[in-house]
Amino acid sequence: MSLRSDHIVPLLPSHPAGAWLCALLLGAAIWTGCGSGQKTDRAPRADSTRAERAPQSDSTWAASARDTTLTDALGREVTLRVPVLGLAPLAPSVTETIALVAGTKALVGVTDADTWPPAIAHLPTYQVLPVDFEQIALLRPDLVLASTQVNAPRDARAFEALGIPVIYLAGANLEDVLGSVRLVGELTGRTGRARTVTDSLQARLRALTDKTRVLESQPNAVFLISTGTPWSFGPESYMHEVMSWAGLASITRSFPNEAPVLTDEFLIERAPEVIVGPFDSDVDARAEILAAHPLWRTVPAVHNGRVISVPADLVLRPGPRMIEGAWVMARGAHPQLFEQQP
Amino acid sequence: MTRRAWSFALLGAASLLTFVFGLTVGTADVGLAALADLVAGRETLSEAERLILLESRLPRVLGAWITGAGLSIVGVAMQALVRNPLAEPYILGISGGASAGASLFYMGLLPSLFLGALSVSIAAFLGALATILLVYAVARTRDGLSVTRLLLAGVALASLTGALSSFVSFASPDANRLRAVLFWLLGSFSGLTLSDLPIATVASVLGLGILMVFSRSLDALLLGEEPAATLGIPVERMKHVLIVLAALVTGTLVAISGAIGFVGLIVPHVVRGFTGVSHRYVVPAAFLGGGLFLVAADTLARSVLPGQEIPVGIVSSMAGVPFFLVLLRRQSWRFKNLS
Secondary structure, three states: OHHHHHHHHHHOOOOHHHHHHHHHHHHHHHHHHHHHHHHHOOOOOOOHHHHHHOOOOHHHHHHHOEEEEEEOOOOOEEEEEEOOOOEEEOOHHHHHHHHHHHOHHHEOOEEOOOOOOHHHHHOOEEOEOOEOHHHHHHOOOOEEEEEOOOOOOOHHHHHHHOOOOEEEEOOOOHHHHHHHHHHHHHHHOOHHHHHHHHHHHHHHHHHHHHHHOOOOOOOEEEEOOOOOOOEOOOOOOOHHHHHHHOOOEEOOOOOOOOOOEEOHHHHHHHOOOEEEEOOOOOOOHHHHHHHHOHHHHHOHHHHOOOEEEOOHHHHOOOOOOHHHHHHHHHHHHOHHHHOOOO | OOHHHHHHHHHHHHHHHHHHHHHHOOOOOOOHHHHHHHHHOOOOOOHHHHHHHHHHHHHHHHHHHHHHHHHHHHHHHHHHHHOOOOOOHHHHOHHHHHHHHHHHHHOOOOOOOOOOOHHHHHHHHHHHHHHHHHHHHHHEEOOEEOHHHHHHHHHHHHHHHHHHHHHHHHHOOOHHHHHHHHHHHHOOOOOOOHHHHHHHHHHHHHHHHHHHHOHHHHHHHHHOHHHHHHOOOOHHHHHHHHHHHHHHHHHHHHHHHOOOOOHHHHHHHHHHHHHOOOHHHHHHHHHHHHHHHHHHHHHHHOOOOOOEOOOHHHHHHHHHHHHHHHHHHHOOOOOOOOO
């Protein structure tokens, strides 16, 4: 674009007819540029923003760029020129993964549900449920990264039609999360950083499970989405794993279906000793539960006040921060294990 | 005993059995033995068992019974009013209005009317009332109340309020509230307490009494407005009575249980197969039949999957429709022919 302008603009003042001709040429050039922009701009470009995002210097990056075919979590084969620089995430867990591995400069925008890390505050936002394809296309990402936990598989076809490659990341459990970190590392040319992130996540998890392992038995616990309607998690959820790290035995692990709404009878009969949920920290969650479910007054967790609030962002996003969620859960459920902590 | 007497005896026995079924079946292992201990006043029951029987299952069984009974008799009244077998309690847009009222309240778009859980019920009732008033205003003509306009306005308002509920739910940033609204829209007796029941019970029993008093007028309405007027029935007054009754009973019931569909449509047709089409028999039979049907549906809704419940509206449709279709095929189904 800048080359075209340099050639045309100096002609403008010299002659009225020339000016008209130049205006026509400029219009044609802009029109051509706009028309082809969707295709040519898809390829990684060497402009200043991209260079800033690149892991190495611009020339090194251009030399190291190579076509790679990847199979994503949906089993789709995607061929890309890696490293990729301008990423558009479609789920907060994906944003967090990219931010940890490649930094926020690798992002062209974030979803309207994103809250972490704070450095994303200045980035443009877009809606993802349903996906605002137009807004994302305007940001001209080189790659869209989606999550199988949040995004519909059919969205892939819409992005492909726009000429934007899309890769789905899995997020059903810790293995998936670590795999996503490694994949983002490969995509952005930051495999070393990805290795550091996975190592530190695993070390942080080991530190927690070393603490909770000393418990004689894990108390029965239930995770509730809210203090009102008692929605919980079914058998396929990562939540049981997170609760287990925190030294809690989830009573909905063996349920036959996802997203069950628990009955009063089930809670009274199974009598969980701990209730965990993403309840607002500035309200009395136990009082809210009692107001909505007066019959739960005999449930040990309610009776003994073992209702633990965990920040929603930490536990409802199957991403790298779920280990921190498990730490918060464990501190609430087993404060005695952390008393020696400075 | 006549066939009709047998039908009522059967309905009475089935109601009793369903009542026991509702009290002894659930996700917890608290069954007949525990109920027997409770009735006999034995002290062997644990606190959890007592809680489950008396504070969880009993209000639900009573609430489901009174809701099913009330919705069924309103279904009978609506089918007579519009002389159409497809009519049901929600035909005038009442359930849509109640849902919209509740949705707007859940999303914080209506001020908190009163403290506590009663607020959402009041919002639902006001939504139902606003809708029925609008439908009534559209259906009023110089010559009286136009049943055709009533139907069309009801269907249109149901669509509008449905869209409003969907939009409010869709636009909500709070997923928890969204789930609460969804569950409420599909209908549920979860969390019902005995204190929720008196108003609904009074409304349903009052509805039963009024419809019994006007049973001959309802029979005449099925013949058409002109023949009914010829027989000396005050048709316009009758229409107003039925609309007010439908609004009050349905609005009150929807406010405690959400929009439970289907019961008000099929139960009147099913009982007509046993009692004939005379409203002197259809109304009490629908009252009993609706109650036992919804108690059975709610008991299944909270026991068919371990530890969890599904919205009762799903069960009532899944279990009720095949039964209804078989009955339609097997019986010499009648709607208008008085016998």
